Amino acid sequence: MSPATEPTARPAPAGSLLVADDLHKAYGATDALAGANFSIHAGEVVAVMGPSGSGKSTLLHCLAGIVPPDSGTLTYNGRDLGAMSDGERSALRRSEFGFVFQFGQLVPELTCLENVALPLRLSGARRKEAERTALGWMERLEVHDVAGQRPGEVSGGQGQRVAVARSLVTGPRVLFADEPTGALDSLNGERVMELLTEAARATNAAVVLVTHEARVAAYSDREIVVRDGRSRDMERAV
Amino acid sequence: MQMRLRLSSWLVAQFPAPLWGDHPIRSYTPQVYTPCIVRRMSIPHTLLGLLESGPRHGYDLKKTFDERFGHDKPLHYGQVYSTMSRLLKNGLVEVDGVEAGGGPERKRYAITEAGITDVRTWLATPEKPEPYLTSTLYTKVVLALLTGRDAADLLDTQRAEHLRMMRILTDRKRTGDLADQLICDHALFHLEADLRWLELAAARLDKLGKAVGA
Ligand SMILES: Nc1ncnc2c1ncn2[C@@H]1O[C@H](COP(=O)(O)OP(=O)(O)OP(=O)(O)O)[C@@H](O)[C@H]1O
Ligand SMILES: [Mg+2]
Numbered sequence: 001m002s003p004a005t006e007p008t009a010r011p012a013p014a015g016s017l018l019v020a021d022d023l024h025k026a027y028g029a030t031d032a033l034a035g036a037n038f039s040i041h042a043g044e045v046v047a048v049m050g051p052s053g054s055g056k057s058t059l060l061h062c063l064a065g066i067v068p069p070d071s072g073t074l075t076y077n078g079r080d081l082g083a084m085s086d087g088e089r090s091a092l093r094r095s096e097f098g099f100v101f102q103f104g105q106l107v108p109e110l111t112c113l114e115n116v117a118l119p120l121r122l123s124g125a126r127r128k129e130a131e132r133t134a135l136g137w138m139e140r141l142e143v144h145d146v147a148g149q150r151p152g153e154v155s156g157g158q159g160q161r162v163a164v165a166r167s168l169v170t171g172p173r174v175l176f177a178d179e180p181t182g183a184l185d186s187l188n189g190e191r192v193m194e195l196l197t198e199a200a201r202a203t204n205a206a207v208v209l210v211t212h213e214a215r216v217a218a219y220s221d222r223e224i225v226v227r228d229g230r231s232r233d234m235e236r237a238v
Numbered sequence: 239m240q241m242r243l244r245l246s247s248w249l250v251a252q253f254p255a256p257l258w259g260d261h262p263i264r265s266y267t268p269q270v271y272t273p274c275i276v277r278r279m280s281i282p283h284t285l286l287g288l289l290e291s292g293p294r295h296g297y298d299l300k301k302t303f304d305e306r307f308g309h310d311k312p313l314h315y316g317q318v319y320s321t322m323s324r325l326l327k328n329g330l331v332e333v334d335g336v337e338a339g340g341g342p343e344r345k346r347y348a349i350t351e352a353g354i355t356d357v358r359t360w361l362a363t364p365e366k367p368e369p370y371l372t373s374t375l376y377t378k379v380v381l382a383l384l385t386g387r388d389a390a391d392l393l394d395t396q397r398a399e400h401l402r403m404m405r406i407l408t409d410r411k412r413t414g415d416l417a418d419q420l421i422c423d424h425a426l427f428h429l430e431a432d433l434r435w436l437e438l439a440a441a442r443l444d445k446l447g448k449a450v451g452a
Contacts, residue, residue, distance in 0.1 A: 047401075049397070051437075051441065194412070213430070214397070214400065214401060214404060214429065214430045214433045214434075215404065215408075215426055215427070215430050217401060217404075218401060218404035218405050218407070218408040218426065219408060220405075221405075223397075223398070223401055225394050225397070227390060227394075232394060234394065234397075234398040234401075
């Protein structure tokens with residue numbers, strides 16, 4: 001019997017930034033989450049692993065307040081996400097969270113620089129100011145030389161680094177990354193992971209990293225495994 | 239939808255009984271991993287290859303070898319000299335000079351044309367593919383199946399252990415020199431391959447186990 005089948009009532013460690021307790025989420029007859037727990041603190045990189053369809057992306061979407069769970073509680077910095085209005089939740093997402101996905105996330109009509117500056121512009125920053133900060137992040141991710149190009153004109157690896165720069169430009173406290181290297185070869189994938197974790201550590205951001213690749217997960221501090229919608233914390237399981 | 243892998247006894251048939259000795263996962267630390275590579279490597283060819291960039295003394299050959307390939311398992315001087323005298327006898331190297339003071343380590347060796355050809359042939363010949371580590375893991379997975387245990391559980395526990403090692407190697411890569419990085423990558427890819435096989439096996443064997451009512 002897997003320990004994951006009996007949800008553990010063990011409390012999350014003190015000082016956690018984001019805590020999820022006993023999350024459930026069904027899509028029709030599919031139980032995407034069936035009692036998932038999660039916690040992460042500032043500056044920590046946690047890998048979420050598990051088979052395809054086990055509920056990893058659903059967990060990430062719930063944690064990020066994109067998808068409301070059917071039941072269970074979510075606490076960010078001591079605040080109950082379930083008690084917030086939609087508007088409050090998206091404000092929180094814009095100011096505190098960053099996102100990177102597998103592909104197709106850059107706005108094709110904008111240049112790479114405009115893409116990176118976009119989150120700042122959306123929260124009301126002036127264009128010049130926004131692009132100056134954006135360019136700083138692009139330098140850090142080593143893609144400043146493609147600043148003027150559109151996403152369709154850069155390589156997959158460059159595009160992904162642009163996306164990482166954009167996810168970090170607002171100085172998020174939590175970075176959510178769903179298979180961020182899934183479309184890249186191993187050399188590019190590793191470079192993205194190196195730069196992403198370096199940047200996150202430098203800013204003390206927490207990273208929730210969904211991946212099925214062990215070499216990518218090896219950049220994390222610890223991993224949890226999701227299986228049939230239940231999470232298993234491999235560190236606290238032993 | 240969850241991807242459903244087709245139930246198949248094919249998998250069980252595909253994996254040969256372990257042919258290669260026991261390699262506990264613990265042996266994958268960089269310290270012990272290096273000699274693992276070295277042991278599989280031809281010392282004569284490697285020393286010859288080191289001579290291609292120019293003549294070297296015996297002690298210099300040993301030092302360069304140890305730095306690049308030896309890590310914590312350096313060559314013995316004796317190994318260097320017996321190897322060099324064999325290469326000498328076969329015409330693959332020649333003595334290029336002897337430093338004052340005598341002693342075999344004072345001899346300076348140069349590679350010959352025949353030696354260069356030998357290195358070229360060695361590099362051009364593919365190595366026999368060798369499965370390294372599957373034996374114990376294979377046995378465990380099959381036993382889990384036969385005794386009706388949860389292969390997924392075994393996978394999770396093993397993954398945790400593999401990841402612990404992979405984090406150390408990844409960290410070492412960040413701070414190490416190029417040789418360190420290459421060695422760590424070599425180990426990392428092999429560890430990842432173990433996990434991928436386990437994942438695949440666990441996904442199929444769970445279902446197979448149910449089907450055969452094990
Ligand atoms: N929007 C949705 N509508 C209906 N079903 C969904 C939806 N999102 C996810 N599901 C279902 O919920 C389950 C979990 O999906 P999820 O995307 O979380 O899996 P995953 O672990 O991320 O898989 P993968 O590794 O393939 O990305 C699956 O059975 C999936 O089909
Ligand atoms: Mg997913």
